[in-house]
Amino acid sequence: MIDKNTVAKEFRTIQDEICRGLEIEDGMATFSEDAWSHAHGGGGRTRVITGGNVIEKGGVNFSAVEGELPAFMKDKVSAEATRFFATGVSIVIHPFSPLVPIIHMNIRYFETNAGDSWFGGGIDLTPVYVNDEQAQYFHIEMKNVCDRYSLEFYPRFKAWADDYFFITHRNETRGIGGIFFDYLRPTEVLAKEELFHFVADVGRTFLKAYLPIVATNKALPFSQQNKQWQLLRRGRYVEFNLVYDRGTRFGLETGGRIESILMSLPEHASWLYNHVPSEGSKEEATQRKLKKGIDWVTPQKVQ
Amino acid sequence: MIDKNTVAKEFRTIQDEICRGLEIEDGMATFSEDAWSHAHGGGGRTRVITGGNVIEKGGVNFSAVEGELPAFMKDKVSAEATRFFATGVSIVIHPFSPLVPIIHMNIRYFETNAGDSWFGGGIDLTPVYVNDEQAQYFHIEMKNVCDRYSLEFYPRFKAWADDYFFITHRNETRGIGGIFFDYLRPTEVLAKEELFHFVADVGRTFLKAYLPIVATNKALPFSQQNKQWQLLRRGRYVEFNLVYDRGTRFGLETGGRIESILMSLPEHASWLYNHVPSEGSKEEATQRKLKKGIDWVTPQKVQ
Numbered sequence: 073m074i075d076k077n078t079v080a081k082e083f084r085t086i087q088d089e090i091c092r093g094l095e096i097e098d099g100m101a102t103f104s105e106d107a108w109s110h111a112h113g114g115g116g117r118t119r120v121i122t123g124g125n126v127i128e129k130g131g132v133n134f135s136a137v138e139g140e141l142p143a144f145m146k147d148k149v150s151a152e153a154t155r156f157f158a159t160g161v162s163i164v165i166h167p168f169s170p171l172v173p174i175i176h177m178n179i180r181y182f183e184t185n186a187g188d189s190w191f192g193g194g195i196d197l198t199p200v201y202v203n204d205e206q207a208q209y210f211h212i213e214m215k216n217v218c219d220r221y222s223l224e225f226y227p228r229f230k231a232w233a234d235d236y237f238f239i240t241h242r243n244e245t246r247g248i249g250g251i252f253f254d255y256l257r258p259t260e261v262l263a264k265e266e267l268f269h270f271v272a273d274v275g276r277t278f279l280k281a282y283l284p285i286v287a288t289n290k291a292l293p294f295s296q297q298n299k300q301w302q303l304l305r306r307g308r309y310v311e312f313n314l315v316y317d318r319g320t321r322f323g324l325e326t327g328g329r330i331e332s333i334l335m336s337l338p339e340h341a342s343w344l345y346n347h348v349p350s351e352g353s354k355e356e357a358t359q360r361k362l363k364k365g366i367d368w369v370t371p372q373k374v375q
Numbered sequence: 376m377i378d379k380n381t382v383a384k385e386f387r388t389i390q391d392e393i394c395r396g397l398e399i400e401d402g403m404a405t406f407s408e409d410a411w412s413h414a415h416g417g418g419g420r421t422r423v424i425t426g427g428n429v430i431e432k433g434g435v436n437f438s439a440v441e442g443e444l445p446a447f448m449k450d451k452v453s454a455e456a457t458r459f460f461a462t463g464v465s466i467v468i469h470p471f472s473p474l475v476p477i478i479h480m481n482i483r484y485f486e487t488n489a490g491d492s493w494f495g496g497g498i499d500l501t502p503v504y505v506n507d508e509q510a511q512y513f514h515i516e517m518k519n520v521c522d523r524y525s526l527e528f529y530p531r532f533k534a535w536a537d538d539y540f541f542i543t544h545r546n547e548t549r550g551i552g553g554i555f556f557d558y559l560r561p562t563e564v565l566a567k568e569e570l571f572h573f574v575a576d577v578g579r580t581f582l583k584a585y586l587p588i589v590a591t592n593k594a595l596p597f598s599q600q601n602k603q604w605q606l607l608r609r610g611r612y613v614e615f616n617l618v619y620d621r622g623t624r625f626g627l628e629t630g631g632r633i634e635s636i637l638m639s640l641p642e643h644a645s646w647l648y649n650h651v652p653s654e655g656s657k658e659e660a661t662q663r664k665l666k667k668g669i670d671w672v673t674p675q676k677v678q
Contacts (some may be wrong), residue, residue, distance in 0.1 A: 331648060
């Protein structure tokens with residue numbers, strides 16, 4: 073029987089595994105932890121890594137909180153529900169090198185006292201410079217973890233990520249997407265236990281999908297121009313998180329722990345007026361790929 | 376008779392005056408202009424200054440647009456209204472030196488085709504380090520322009536600025552405030568013509584309130600620590616503008632010209648995890664003053 077404690081325990085284990093894996097790849101910095109408790113019950117472990125060999129600023133956060141169901145959630149659950157429990161792991165990694173992509177992952181579980189429960193989550197990659205091969209590798213990893221549970225998952229969750237990680241006012245995606253899913257409830261085909269295994273598997277795919285890309289790119293030389301482009305892309309990341317990201321806005325509006333929520337923001341970001349990459353540049357090549365609907369898994373369609 | 380063309384013409388003149396005044400004080404950089412037109416009618420002149428002696432990045436924007444009344448405005452106007460006209464000048468200046476405050480100004484006029492019209496606007500100052508004397512000078516200028524039209528204006532608009540320029544999730548004000556007002560309609564005491572003169576006078580108070588502070592501080596030496604604190608304060612400025620600012624969110628949601636709207640963001644900003652100014656530091660002294668309800672005009676209450 074998968075209950076909330078089983079899920080929270082597994083999520084904590086995944087947090088531990090990911091922190092260890094990132095520390096080894098970074099090779100210098102280690103995570104420091106802030107344990108905190110929520111005003112309405114529960115708490116979390118915010119783990120932060122800064123000033124590393126690879127990672128400029130990153131967070132791997134676990135939380136398990138409970139409380140009264142917020143008003144805006146009420147249309148999503150049965151009428152009898154009055155309280156909720158939510159647990160999750162949230163990650164954002166901002167590497168120092170513009171050649172190492174920003175990555176975000178989230179896995180979460182939600183239940184009400186009326187017996188309703190669901191999973192959500194996703195992983196998405198934001199390269200400062202899109203490398204088609206690495207994008208393909210990343211998406212194949214996403215597809216693989218999905219395919220182990222349902223062949224319908226990857227096409228659905230890939231499109232969902234394209235739609236979710238979209239900066240409407242810029243008419244561009246945040247990066248190359250990945251997978252995103254929410255309100256994943258048991259069906260006749262997939263029991264709650266299988267959904268739990270799927271979500272935990274997504275969590276365990278994080279290192280497998282990300283570390284080879286980090287390892288390949290982390291020592292490559294880069295220019296000041298590369299760095300400036302990175303700061304501008306991070307500016308877009310800030311725009312997405314503050315304007316659109318549901319988790320961020322939910323946290324800001326419900327009085328969550330601000331430092332854990334805004335951990336997702338980079339140490340340095342930049343905005344230039346009306347910056348347009350020069351024609352034929354690598355920056356322009358990346359800009360052209362920040363759109364929905366690209367089939368990253370099948371290379372001929374990437375070109 | 377004050378019609379929309381009278382207001383727009385005066386606003387354009389104010390834009391010209393302010394750009395000239397800022398260029399002289401900067402002493403090096405000049406504004407470049409992008410004239411643009413709005414999909415639904417009208418247009419604007421976005422003026423940007425970057426890389427100056429004093430100003431790292433600044434915008435002084437004029438716009439005059441018209442179109443169909445957006446759905447969310449309908450409860451603010453008479454039921455017969457179907458179209459709107461809006462004109463305004465918007466300014467954000469991000470100086471290079473952490474000792475020169477960030478400043479924001481907006482004056483605006485709005486009317487519908489059903490004969491309803493109102494003015495709005497304000498000026499607020501965001502010092503990276505609060506200097507009580509300069510804060511007093513700034514607020515006295517705000518009080519003076521208000522008092523020339525109504526003794527009720529300053530107390531009301533000062534409190535409104537405290538409430539408006541508030542970063543709820545940080546529980547702090549953006550800076551030392553100033554004045555903010557909206558939906559200013561003619562009354563028995565103040566005719567539309569007087570409100571027009573008031574708003575234009577607010578526009579003309581901008582240089583008078585800001586330039587002496589710039590002139591006093593612009594050549595003062597500063598440290599790396601000052602610069603870092605500035606980048607963090609700018610991060611808060613980004614948070615305010617993307618999460619709360621009505622003009623920004625209105626623009627993003629209604630398909631305004633993105634580069635003109637996000638001109639308000641600084642060239643460089645920074646976020647550190649859980650940064651707390653050290654006890655007894657100048658940064659901590661400023662942090663303690665980022666709250667509502669401070670009487671900046673009367674010095675003994677500032678201390």
